[in-house]
Amino acid sequence: MGRPTKSNPARPRWAVRLEAARLLTELEQVDFAREIGVEAETYRTYERGRSQPKFATLERICERTGVSLDWLIRGKGMTLAASGQERR
Numbered sequence: 582m583g584r585p586t587k588s589n590p591a592r593p594r595w596a597v598r599l600e601a602a603r604l605l606t607e608l609e610q611v612d613f614a615r616e617i618g619v620e621a622e623t624y625r626t627y628e629r630g631r632s633q634p635k636f637a638t639l640e641r642i643c644e645r646t647g648v649s650l651d652w653l654i655r656g657k658g659m660t661l662a663a664s665g666q667e668r669r
Contacts (some may be wrong), residue, residue, distance in 0.1 A: 596630035598653055602646040603628070615642040 614624035
């Protein structure tokens with residue numbers, strides 16, 4: 582997971598996947614942030630791609646959304662929702 586540079590203002594792909602994972606929960610950013618134990622503004626910086634979550638936070642995101650860590654970070658594999666499995 583890398584930070585966007587001034588020459589590349591687009592969000593990194595992992596940040597786009599993070600937003601997609603949150604949307605699986607049907608929660609707004611502030612509510613999702615509360616559920617995973619981070620401040621809302623901190624979470625917003627993750628979805629913008631301006632900062633990276635710590636590993637423990639990534640684990641909570643994956644547990645809450647049902648996506649794999651490999652998919653969230655690298656875009657490899659598929660989400661539990663896509664495989665037809667039920668998420669928490």
